[in-house]
Amino acid sequence: MAKPHRQHCPVARMLNIVGDHWTWLIVREAFYGVSRFSEFERNTGIAKNLLADRLARLVEDGIFEKRDIGERGTRHAYRLTEKGESLHTVLIAMVQWGNDHIYPDGKVPLTIIERASGKPIKRLQLTSHDGAPLSRFDLAVLPGPGAGRAVRQRLSQISEKS
Amino acid sequence: MAKPHRQHCPVARMLNIVGDHWTWLIVREAFYGVSRFSEFERNTGIAKNLLADRLARLVEDGIFEKRDIGERGTRHAYRLTEKGESLHTVLIAMVQWGNDHIYPDGKVPLTIIERASGKPIKRLQLTSHDGAPLSRFDLAVLPGPGAGRAVRQRLSQISEKS
Numbered sequence: 001m002a003k004p005h006r007q008h009c010p011v012a013r014m015l016n017i018v019g020d021h022w023t024w025l026i027v028r029e030a031f032y033g034v035s036r037f038s039e040f041e042r043n044t045g046i047a048k049n050l051l052a053d054r055l056a057r058l059v060e061d062g063i064f065e066k067r068d069i070g071e072r073g074t075r076h077a078y079r080l081t082e083k084g085e086s087l088h089t090v091l092i093a094m095v096q097w098g099n100d101h102i103y104p105d106g107k108v109p110l111t112i113i114e115r116a117s118g119k120p121i122k123r124l125q126l127t128s129h130d131g132a133p134l135s136r137f138d139l140a141v142l143p144g145p146g147a148g149r150a151v152r153q154r155l156s157q158i159s160e161k162s
Numbered sequence: 163m164a165k166p167h168r169q170h171c172p173v174a175r176m177l178n179i180v181g182d183h184w185t186w187l188i189v190r191e192a193f194y195g196v197s198r199f200s201e202f203e204r205n206t207g208i209a210k211n212l213l214a215d216r217l218a219r220l221v222e223d224g225i226f227e228k229r230d231i232g233e234r235g236t237r238h239a240y241r242l243t244e245k246g247e248s249l250h251t252v253l254i255a256m257v258q259w260g261n262d263h264i265y266p267d268g269k270v271p272l273t274i275i276e277r278a279s280g281k282p283i284k285r286l287q288l289t290s291h292d293g294a295p296l297s298r299f300d301l302a303v304l305p306g307p308g309a310g311r312a313v314r315q316r317l318s319q320i321s322e323k324s
Contacts, residue, residue, distance in 0.1 A: 002183040007207075008271040010260020011190050011253065021164040021181050028173050031298070032320045043316070045169075083263050088298040089286050091173065093255040098172020099306070101245050107308030109170040110317065115302045119291040124251050129281040136193070136250040140277045144261070146269030154205070155272065158194045 008151050017061045018087070022046050023054055024094070027080075027087055030064065035077040063087070093124050170313050179223045180249070184208050185216055186256070189242075189249055192226065197239040225249070255286050 005012035018024055025044040034040055041051055055078055058064040063084035069077045080087075092112065099108040112121050126134040143152045167174035180186055187206040196202055203213055217240055220226040225246035231239045242249075254274060261270040274283050288296040305314045 005183075005187070005207075007187075009187075009190070010257045010264060010271065011186055013264045014256050014260045015183060015186055019181075019183050019186065021167075021177060024173055024177055024181065025167070025169075025171075028171070032303075045167075085298065086259060086263065089288065090252065090255040090259055092288060092301075093252040093286070094176050095172045097248060097252055098176045101248065102172060102175045103306075103308055108306035109172065109309045109313045111304045111306045113302050113304055114290045114296055114300055116300065117290060121296060121301065122289045122291060122293065124255070124286050124288065126251065126254060126286065127284045128276045128279060129284060131284065134276055134283060136247065138276055138278065139254075139283065140275050141194075142273045142275055144265075144270035144273045146265055147271045151271045 008146070008148060017057075017063065020054070022050060023058070024091070026051070026054055026058065027063070027084070028091060030078065030080050030084065031088060031091065035079055037076065037078075040078075058084075089124070092121075096123055170308070170310060179219075179225065182216070184212060185220070186253070188213070188216055188220065189225070189246070190253060192240065192242050192246065193250060193253065197241055199238065199240075202240075220246075251286070254283075258285055 004016040007013075018027065022044065025046070026040055029040050029043050032043075034043060037051065037055070040046070040055070041048060044051075046054070055064065055066075059066045059078070062081055064078040065081050067077050067079065068075060095110070095112060099110075103109065113119060114121055126136070126139070128134055128138075141155060141158065143155050147155070166178040169175075180189065184206065187208070188202055191202050191205050194205075196205060199213065199217070202208070202217070203210060206213075208216070217226065217228075221228045221240070224243055226240045227243050229239050229241065230237060257272070257274060261272075265271065275281060276283055288298070288301070290296055290300075303317060303320065305317050309317070
């Protein structure tokens with residue numbers, strides 16, 4: 001994989017974990033209930049050596065935990081940790097974007113429903129602190145409490161621009 | 163870049179567009195108002211040849227439009243299309259996940275606020291058709307109207323599992 005991003009940006013740091021061509025497909029499979037090496041391999045089409053590398057990194061990054069299950073043939077199971085589970089919002093945002101913009105009307109390959117009602121879930125919506133829907137033009141980005149000089153400088157350029 | 167994914171999955175197809183180490187940083191910069199080659203280069207640290215390649219792909223995939231602005235030195239501006247603009251939900255889901263899971267408490271480098279109130283926006287929340295909050299365990303994935311045999315087969319394996 002490429003050299004890790006060093007910027008203090010949650011997007012850049014997240015890309016160090018999941019920013020490659022395969023990792024989201026592995027994570028997708030984990031959400032589908034897959035836990036064995038051979039199943040990840042079959043369902044994504046990834047090469048064995050890449051899969052071994054990506055799984056090791058995902059364990060190291062705390063997205064998966066690896067358990068020795070001692071079964072013949074498949075000795076390990078990979079399960080999402082809590083940190084990994086919480087990727088689901090990003091994954092569903094991706095599904096919704098892909099369904100809207102990649103598949104022509106009426107041709108989406110999958111629909112996400114609420115089990116209880118059987119009805120499709122709503123599109124994710126940005127909301128203000130009191131729950132009012134927001135568009136991206138209602139937003140501003142400010143330095144957080146951990147922002148260093150580089151981030152402050154970068155964000156001040158943006159506010160001059162907008 | 164790697165060979166494109168062929169699976170009929172909105173996540174796989176989205177990864178063909180934005181699933182590499184740099185593309186989200188370029189898209190992030192576009193949301194920050196950047197439109198010139200040299201600014202993308204400076205703010206992300208990407209190599210010129212990679213940036214040229216990624217921008218060309220983003221134009222081809224309909225995320226950016228490229229306009230000849232005829233200025234000396236910087237002849238082109240890259241702007242998000244509507245398809246590109248609608249990536250903001252995914253990007254903010256990434257920011258929120260990164261803020262929660264990569265930066266220790268109180269050390270987040272940036273905060274997203276609503277301009278009007280100055281208050282931080284809410285965390286994105288999955289909701290049912292009638293707006294009730296859902297966890298990922300409330301969800302199921304069904305074949306959509308465009309699902310072919312492979313997708314139907316894959317999803318039937320999941321429902322057996324869960």
